[in-house]
Amino acid sequence: LGYNVAGDITAVNQIVMASTGNVGIGTTAPSHLLQVSGSNQTLLDAAGFYNTYAYGSGNVAETRINLGKIQNGGLQSMGAIGAKPTYDTSSTEGALSFYTRTGGALTTKMTILNNGNVGIGTTSPGAKLQVDTGATTTVGQIIKGATSQTADLIQVQNSSALNMFS
Numbered sequence: 001l002g003y004n005v006a007g008d009i010t011a012v013n014q015i016v017m018a019s020t021g022n023v024g025i026g027t028t029a030p031s032h033l034l035q036v037s038g039s040n041q042t043l044l045d046a047a048g049f050y051n052t053y054a055y056g057s058g059n060v061a062e063t064r065i066n067l068g069k070i071q072n073g074g075l076q077s078m079g080a081i082g083a084k085p086t087y088d089t090s091s092t093e094g095a096l097s098f099y100t101r102t103g104g105a106l107t108t109k110m111t112i113l114n115n116g117n118v119g120i121g122t123t124s125p126g127a128k129l130q131v132d133t134g135a136t137t138t139v140g141q142i143i144k145g146a147t148s149q150t151a152d153l154i155q156v157q158n159s160s161a162l163n164m165f166s
Helices: none
Strands: 002-006 011-017 023-025 034-037 046-052 062-071 074-085 094-102 105-112 118-120 129-131
Touching: 062 094, 074 105
Parallel strands: 023 034, 118 129
Antiparallel strands: 002 011, 011 023, 034 046, 046 062, 062 074, 074 094, 094 105, 105 118
């Protein structure tokens, strides 16, 4: 099934529904449930949406928005945002994961759990912010102020909002 827009010379498929059920906008061979492609590089190269299906105890399904480019006739994901249940497929609580391409595969770089904990370098943060470098020789955090910084860069406060280090 396709939708054509007639131009001056020939009609071109603008929206395609493949026999697989995948829908393509700007592509005649969508490789994901919804794939949007365009030649205007300043707006969008490609995006795809897909669900992973998981069966059995302890497996969780995830819905992802993949962002990338068209390469070798398919979507080459450069990054993604995923949403999945926190505990199992019947859970109503969820988590968000942010992915980037590393070494040819999408890997999780940041996770936000349903309790508000944010993990960078970990998928199971145990605090409101947990940063794991994954290597003992990698700097974990850099906080840099302006050249003429006069305000505190970091304040640590107790529950009464009193500065712990003054």
